[in-house]
Amino acid sequence: MSAGGDTDNRLQLLQSQLQTLYRLGLVFSRAESLRPTLEAVLAILHDEAGLLHGMVALREPDGAALSVYAVHAEIADREALRYRSGEGVVGWVLAQREPVMAVRLSEEPRFLDRMGLYDRERPFLAVPIPIGDAVSGVIAVQPSTPAVLSEQAAFLEMIADFIGSSVQRVWEAERGQRALQEERDSLRRQLRGEYGFDTLVGHAPAMRRVFEQVRQVSKWNTTVLIRGESGTGKELIANAVHYNSPRASTAFVKLNCAALPDNLLESELFGHEKGAFTGAVASRRGRFEQAAGGTIFLDEIGEITPAFQAKLLRVLQEGEFERLGGTRTLRVDVRVIAATNRNLEDAVVKGEFREDLYYRLNVMPIFLPPLRERLGDLPELTRFLLDQIGQRQGRTLSITEGALRALAAHDWPGNVRELENCLERAAVMSEEGVVDSDLVTLPGLTQRAQAEEIAAPPPAADLHDPELSERERVVAALEQAGWVQAKAARLLGMTPRQIAYRIQTLKIQVRQI
Structure with a gap:
């Protein structure tokens, strides 16, 4: 070939490579999932650069072999194609971290032809795909012409660098996603452990009824009203209902209704639009929107004013509301659990609580007995x-x-x-x-x-019980003696000085009776 013809070939190759790089840049910039990205890269190399039937093999998780991940051809059982380190051309590139460049494939003794895809009379290129100091895979192609083969090999090494960076980004994103999923699953298991039925303690008949009600109502989307004195564990029951329900993986949003005045309560529950009031510099979602698809727990529901009760009733009846300062009607699918320590029946009679709201809330009442x-x-x-x-x-x-x-x-x-x-x-x-x-x-x-x-x-404790520690034995003697130290000493066969010493060293707080 003349010097002029060689120059023309190189110019044509350069133009083709520049166009190819431009299109590959667009593909890599939009890369989200790995396999479609690699398949698009191989298609561009085939169509634009004359690098035919490209194949990418990536290192398996244990690092012992490569699996064919993408190939620009119809290949049966592609997923079954593997190359151990040193096996064939691909395995040799993995082991030696060096490219293979063959002018005629038939002259390459390491070629195994497992895919039955390549023309033995044409050239062949295979280069490592690097990630940092390691080799993460191999890319192999068959150039359509042996002309300027070294330049094509250099170009393919450049593409391999781009692929390595893309593989690294995708793998890191996948690892991050798996870590998030594992953390999410761990948190769900933890929440189920903290709020599962095993955490509901008690064998009294009244508590057994409560536990059975919780088990039954957790299966459905029924509105629950938890009633009982302050400190009886109403929030714990609400947690158990939600985290043992079909909505356990969705949001569980809580609000103490007694903690806020009406204007702030409306903004908290329904949200507000920008400019709805002084200080509303941006739109904000309310608790009902945050709980969409999940559960909202309204504690101290008996403390809301009659004016606000009407607004809450609409959400419970229709699942509709507007943000404060807004005109657009929003719809939500939310399960409602409410709690109160008030006698709502008396409040209804006195006109302090709407009767229609009471019946809307009191679908499934659960009464918690006092301790x-x-x-x-x-x-x-x-x-x-x-x-x-x-x-x-x-x-x-x-x-x-x-x-x-x-x-x-x-x-x-x-x-x-x-x-x-x-x-x-x-x-x-x-x-x-x-x-x-x-x-x-x-x-x-x-x-x-x-x-x-x-x-x-x-009943008096047995002072000679071998299971009692010395401290428990001294305290038990003092209790039986009405906290008279001399009498307690006689019960223990001690002198008053000895028991006084024990009280001091065991740090027993003496009661005055």
Whole structure:
């Protein structure tokens, strides 16, 4: 070939490569998923650059072999085509990290022809696809002409660099997506564990009815009204209903209705448009929009004003509302769980609560009994709460029988919330992780409960029980002796000085009776 003809070939090749690079740039800039991107790249190389029947093989997760990932041809069982390191031309490129350039494929002894695709009388190119310092794959093509083969090989190496960058971005995005999915699944499992039926503690008949109601109503989209005194665990029941329902994977949005005045409550629940009021510098979605497809929990529903009750009724009846300051009607699919400690029937009679809203909310009422009516559950509930407190503190907590007797003597006006606070205070004060009766302090303990504890003491503990620790034995003796140290010393066969020493070293808080 003349020098002029060689120059013309190179100019034609350069123009073709520039056009190819332009089109490849558009493909790489829009790359989202890997296989369609690679297939588009191979199609452009085939049509624009004369690099025929391109094939990309990528390293498998364990790194031991390559799998054919994309090929510009109809190949049966493409997914089954694999090349171990060093096997064939493709495996050799992977192992040696060097390109292979054959002027005539029939002269390349390493070629295996597994795909039955390439013309043995034409040239062949295979180059590594790098990611950093590693080789992530191999790209192979068959040039339509052996002319300027070295320039075509250099061009293919450039394309391999682009492919390596694209593969890295997609793989990183996929790893990030998998990590997010694993975190999401882990959080779902954690939420189900925290709010599953196993976390509902109690064997009292009233609580067993509650648990059965929760199991039944969780299956459906029925509106639930949870009723009970403050501190009985209404939010815990709401969590259990949502996280054991078909909506468990969707949003669970909560709002305490008593915490906001009407104007702010409307904005919180329904959202607002820009300029709806002073300070509304941008549009904002409300809690109902945030909960679309999921559940909204409206705590203290009995505290909303009659004026706002009418607005809430429309959402419950029609699933429609407008943002504050807006004119567009929005529709949402939201399950409603409400809670209150008020007597809504009395409020309806007094005209303080709309009767139609009451019936709309009271589809499935669940009544939570106060703690004083289920004292038989107190030991189990106490140990459950101590386990949770212990997890937060990173240690194991236990409670003595004397402490349980002290807890049972209380009226619990604050219900389970008061019990949890009491146990957390006691746990903080316990250096050894044992909650004893002298650590149980109950602000507001009724005089009646104190008198009952003194006048009618529970059955005395066995001071010779080998299961009792030394501290429990001394406290039990003091309780049996009415906290008279000399009498307690006689019960234990000690001198007054010895028991005084034990009280000091064991850090027992002496009660004054």
